[in-house]
Amino acid sequence: MSLYDYDLIVVGAGHAGIEACLVGARLGLKTLMVTTNTDRIGYMSCNPSIGGLAKGHMVREIDVLGGEMGLAADATCIQFKRLNSRKGPAVRGSRVQSDKHKYSAFMKKALQNEKHLAVLQGEVKKVLLNGKTCEGVVLQDGSEIRSKAVVLTTGTFLNGVMHVGMTQTPGGRIGDQASHGLSDQLLEAGFEVKRLKTGTPARLHKDSIDWSKTIPQFGDDRFYPFSFKSPHAYQLDQIACYLSRTTEKTHEIIRNNLHLSPMYCGIIEGVGPRYCPSIEDKVVRFADRDSHQTFLEPEGLDSDLIYLQGISTSLPLEVQDQFLRTIPGLENVQVVRYGYAVEYDYFEPTQIWHRLETRPIQRLFLAGQINGTSGYEEAAAQGFVAGINAAHAILNRPEFVLNRDQAYIGVLIDDLVTKGTREPYRMFTSRAEHRLVLREDNTIDRLADLSIKIGLHGAEAVDLLNDLRQRRQDLHEKLQNTKIYPNAETQEKLLSLKTSPLLKSVSYEELLRRAEVDSQSLASLGFDIDLDPNVCEPVEIQVKYAGYIKKQNELIEQTRRLEGLILPDHISYSDIKGLSTEETEKLSRIRPRTLGQAQRISGVNPSAIQAIMIYLKSRRLAGEELPLGKQSK
Amino acid sequence: MLQRDKDTICAVSTPQGHGGISVIRVSGPRALDVSRALCRFLPKNPESHKAYFGTLTTKDQQVEIDEVLALPFLGSKSFTGEEVVEISCHGNPILVQWILKELVTSGARLAERGEFTYRAFMNGKLDLVQAESVLSMIESQTQQSAQQSLRQLKGGLSEVVENIENELTWCLAHLEASIDFSQEGIEIVSSDELKLRLSKIKTSVDDLMKSYTAGRILREGLQIALAGVPNVGKSSLLNSLMGEEKAIVTDVPGTTRDLVEGAFILGGVRVLLSDTAGLREAQDKVEKIGIQKSLLRQKEADYILFAFDVSREFSEEEAKILEAYPTDKVFLIGNKLDLIGGDTQKATQILKKSPSLSNFFSRIANPEQFFKERVFFVSTFDKKSVDSLRNALSKHVEMSQIEDQTLIMQTRHFENLVKVEALIRAARELVSQDSSAEFIALELKQALILIQEILGKRFDDQIMDRVFKEFCIGK
Numbered sequence A: 001m002s003l004y005d006y007d008l009i010v011v012g013a014g015h016a017g018i019e020a021c022l023v024g025a026r027l028g029l030k031t032l033m034v035t036t037n038t039d040r041i042g043y044m045s046c047n048p049s050i051g052g053l054a055k056g057h058m059v060r061e062i063d064v065l066g067g068e069m070g071l072a073a074d075a076t077c078i079q080f081k082r083l084n085s086r087k088g089p090a091v092r093g094s095r096v097q098s099d100k101h102k103y104s105a106f107m108k109k110a111l112q113n114e115k116h117l118a119v120l121q122g123e124v125k126k127v128l129l130n131g132k133t134c135e136g137v138v139l140q141d142g143s144e145i146r147s148k149a150v151v152l153t154t155g156t157f158l159n160g161v162m163h164v165g166m167t168q169t170p171g172g173r174i175g176d177q178a179s180h181g182l183s184d185q186l187l188e189a190g191f192e193v194k195r196l197k198t199g200t201p202a203r204l205h206k207d208s209i210d211w212s213k214t215i216p217q218f219g220d221d222r223f224y225p226f227s228f229k230s231p232h233a234y235q236l237d238q239i240a241c242y243l244s245r246t247t248e249k250t251h252e253i254i255r256n257n258l259h260l261s262p263m264y265c266g267i268i269e270g271v272g273p274r275y276c277p278s279i280e281d282k283v284v285r286f287a288d289r290d291s292h293q294t295f296l297e298p299e300g301l302d303s304d305l306i307y308l309q310g311i312s313t314s315l316p317l318e319v320q321d322q323f324l325r326t327i328p329g330l331e332n333v334q335v336v337r338y339g340y341a342v343e344y345d346y347f348e349p350t351q352i353w354h355r356l357e358t359r360p361i362q363r364l365f366l367a368g369q370i371n372g373t374s375g376y377e378e379a380a381a382q383g384f385v386a387g388i389n390a391a392h393a394i395l396n397r398p399e400f401v402l403n404r405d406q407a408y409i410g411v412l413i414d415d416l417v418t419k420g421t422r423e424p425y426r427m428f429t430s431r432a433e434h435r436l437v438l439r440e441d442n443t444i445d446r447l448a449d450l451s452i453k454i455g456l457h458g459a460e461a462v463d464l465l466n467d468l469r470q471r472r473q474d475l476h477e478k479l480q481n482t483k484i485y486p487n488a489e490t491q492e493k494l495l496s497l498k499t500s501p502l503l504k505s506v507s508y509e510e511l512l513r514r515a516e517v518d519s520q521s522l523a524s525l526g527f528d529i530d531l532d533p534n535v536c537e538p539v540e541i542q543v544k545y546a547g548y549i550k551k552q553n554e555l556i557e558q559t560r561r562l563e564g565l566i567l568p569d570h571i572s573y574s575d576i577k578g579l580s581t582e583e584t585e586k587l588s589r590i591r592p593r594t595l596g597q598a599q600r601i602s603g604v605n606p607s608a609i610q611a612i613m614i615y616l617k618s619r620r621l622a623g624e625e626l627p628l629g630k631q632s633k
Numbered sequence B: 001m002l003q004r005d006k007d008t009i010c011a012v013s014t015p016q017g018h019g020g021i022s023v024i025r026v027s028g029p030r031a032l033d034v035s036r037a038l039c040r041f042l043p044k045n046p047e048s049h050k051a052y053f054g055t056l057t058t059k060d061q062q063v064e065i066d067e068v069l070a071l072p073f074l075g076s077k078s079f080t081g082e083e084v085v086e087i088s089c090h091g092n093p094i095l096v097q098w099i100l101k102e103l104v105t106s107g108a109r110l111a112e113r114g115e116f117t118y119r120a121f122m123n124g125k126l127d128l129v130q131a132e133s134v135l136s137m138i139e140s141q142t143q144q145s146a147q148q149s150l151r152q153l154k155g156g157l158s159e160v161v162e163n164i165e166n167e168l169t170w171c172l173a174h175l176e177a178s179i180d181f182s183q184e185g186i187e188i189v190s191s192d193e194l195k196l197r198l199s200k201i202k203t204s205v206d207d208l209m210k211s212y213t214a215g216r217i218l219r220e221g222l223q224i225a226l227a228g229v230p231n232v233g234k235s236s237l238l239n240s241l242m243g244e245e246k247a248i249v250t251d252v253p254g255t256t257r258d259l260v261e262g263a264f265i266l267g268g269v270r271v272l273l274s275d276t277a278g279l280r281e282a283q284d285k286v287e288k289i290g291i292q293k294s295l296l297r298q299k300e301a302d303y304i305l306f307a308f309d310v311s312r313e314f315s316e317e318e319a320k321i322l323e324a325y326p327t328d329k330v331f332l333i334g335n336k337l338d339l340i341g342g343d344t345q346k347a348t349q350i351l352k353k354s355p356s357l358s359n360f361f362s363r364i365a366n367p368e369q370f371f372k373e374r375v376f377f378v379s380t381f382d383k384k385s386v387d388s389l390r391n392a393l394s395k396h397v398e399m400s401q402i403e404d405q406t407l408i409m410q411t412r413h414f415e416n417l418v419k420v421e422a423l424i425r426a427a428r429e430l431v432s433q434d435s436s437a438e439f440i441a442l443e444l445k446q447a448l449i450l451i452q453e454i455l456g457k458r459f460d461d462q463i464m465d466r467v468f469k470e471f472c473i474g475k
Ligand SMILES: Cc1cc2nc3c(=O)[nH]c(=O)nc-3n(C[C@H](O)[C@H](O)[C@H](O)COP(=O)(O)OP(=O)(O)OC[C@H]3O[C@@H](n4cnc5c(N)ncnc54)[C@H](O)[C@@H]3O)c2cc1C
Pocket: A011, A012, A013, A014, A015, A016, A017, A034, A035, A036, A037, A040, A041, A043, A044, A045, A046, A047, A122, A123, A124, A125, A153, A154, A155, A156, A157, A158, A172, A173, A174, A176, A179, A180, A182, A198, A199, A200, A276, A312, A340, A341, A342, A367, A368, A369, A370, A373, A374, A375, A376, A379, A380, B475
């Protein structure tokens, strides 16, 4: 009988927990998921949607790497939109509105299908520690379960308190108990624990809404599924959302009741999200706006509940009733579940390595909202990375770290562990300095090799990845090598495409660079083109934006040298001459893994980077063995 | 910085000041190419460690700057371990700055402090003992460099640069917001507003470039205007100062009609000396145009050489003209000294007692000093007297430039500003073409980094912070 009950234990069944335990089980590890409520697996605590700008990028990345989120969103999609479709290719983002219950059901089934995975309902009170190593968990009944590694993905539950007006109730979210014990234990073990808060809007009964006063919003005709494995057709009926707006009256009611909002009278200590501010926040901070838009989003095909996007609030119930009724369409609204805020513990993320393992305690990994992020996609991305790294630690494989020029997931984690966060962290395209090469369309090109190496995909999916890459490459080469000649027929066709005639023969690639020409036009010119959107779109983008992509790559090249310089784990910053006290303190605490990361720590000056580099060089010159850590990919 | 280790760099490697010879070192993969752009006399495949002698010109080959020795070190057989060319030129700081500026134009970059040693060190050219001694030097210097660059920006200028930084950050914040919050149903910034802001930034950058005197003088040269009533010998002076015939000399008053100018090197600086049409009531049209032009020139001029005839009384008319110039720009040149027998003493006495000049002298704080430094007596027929005038002027030019210790920093800043200007122009063009925001942002981000380099700051999360301070964001 093994000393361990399981290889890997994942605590939590949210978006982070699901990805983490699926990775473990799929890599052949005996995996256990422990969660307080098995009825709420992959539950959408807030908005019923997946993706969006920058978030959609991460869903595609998770998908190519072998995660589940994209498949679940595609299968349960009831409205799809490609956001920013008229902007450049790097800032387009896919967003799916999901049937919330079908989404949960899909995830539950995915877990059930894994033969190495068990799911247990229970509350984890403590982790088992052997010195500085984590060896399992302790449940509320005192029973111990031993494992080689533990991933904590407890979301908003640790010491969670829900606020509605002046009323406070312990809880992780509506319908779920808060979780006590874990963060107290870890606080004692030396972790820095802080408070954050986030809120959610009311859910309304659909029959109580006067839809005629709202404007319907339909999804796109064309579906670009998140997963390269999903079919290109919608799998469920598609629905509309409805647009309405707050009024001056709404704002007046809110302003008059600010003293009853827990965050405005100082009851909530935790910092709220700037990115999904409550309506109280919006009214105060943007006092000059007389109206804010809101989308009324059905929570599912069979659901009676409508999610009121953009209007999260923690005002007292009667105030919520009052102000909601001033929004056109909601004059007689019936609220099924009121908006509330939740305040919870998170762990300052500068305490974890890029592999998401904690620094103080080995074999303990943290992922999701517990690291100070907000959002399902951010959580899933971390869950996935924590899962792989926990598994790799157990299997004695190298750590898995994505670079900032490889993936949004790399940006997310690097930001967290380098800068920490004092408010809920949400992903944006503007956080990615190499954004022009981190596009949705080239996710496969960026990550397929890595993914195949990790080995989560079955043979069929691997073939599909290889096939897509091959076809993209073939098409690109064909465009470069095939010429179009100026004869009467082509000139006429070019004119009908509203582009100027040819002066001499050019390659089709050249022609495709013209603004008026796209893949479809090439087909009409007689070029035999692979019109699979997964093939022609990325190639077209690569051709059309080659100039910018080149520029971006040059900038990346400039940063590579620093990124390539790995800092040894044991480096002693106080020995380095030329660092200020503040720099020494920060570097010692954050322990950057590369010189590039060191440079991103705020308050560490360029001169410090040079000093470190010189220090390293001189040590090596002095014959000291410096393990210039291999960068694993 | 470190990612720029592959650049070709240049700097003076001899101490600043008035040594006889200055050595400028160019190091990096393109050292030879860059040097050859100015030293055309260098053969395509020069021998290593062999000195070549010739004339160094501007990159466009329009102006000869100095006679120099160029000494290539090829392969890794150099101090830094990379391709190096050492250029020995005359030891004048202004000349040296000018050559550096031309090297930068040809593709080199000014070296950071200690960068040559740093490269030598990185390329294993120093042993440990040597390395450690230079290391402690670099360490103490790098530590200060950020504050230093800020300090070296003169008060008002750093404010202007910070303004540019703020404006750029504003534009970037709004561009980013227009991408990331496009779903909020509000227009975040119009392309007209963006264009307007970018144009404003461009104007500030342009002004800034102009305001660097060193930058301007290195770029455009020093402007000196010859002034004075007709027939006092301005054309003759111009010719003898330049050493070649440029203006027509006649005995008929008013024959120097067109503005005549010539460039020559004075105190290491390229000087544009312009003769002016005789300043008196003009009779014909051609002359009028000439006079107007010359008045304009005199306004722009850095120095005004006011010539008069020592054999005649300093007239009221001349005094009136003189009144129009700021005294700190004026030099009085008494010409035709031969006509009073070369007696400088006498000429000085006459001048001091001249009733029409009393008003002018009363405007000068220290007339004694003025007479010592700003009054010269020459005869254009006497080469020696013209030579000593040229030397005196040359000293003056040098002195006024050397006071400006921040010259190198400024050239470095100038280098960045030139790039910023191009990036802003590109960004504005993209806005006009209605390009997607992320492409415009790419240009502006580069510009911001360059501006922050001038300020000695790092690129931080400022943009994100601004985005969230200013916008309403939902999910
Ligand atoms: C009120 C509210 C408002 C929100 N508003 C927004 C928003 O505006 N924007 C946004 O992007 N995101 C919002 N979210 C956040 C979003 O739901 C989370 O970011 C995301 O779900 C986090 O995923 P996770 O996997 O980290 O944790 P969760 O999805 O919270 O999952 C945590 C899991 O851990 C389990 N668990 C917790 N403690 C224990 C324990 N001790 N033992 C066993 N199991 C345990 C729970 O049962 C649950 O399954 C909101 C969430 C809530 C509750």
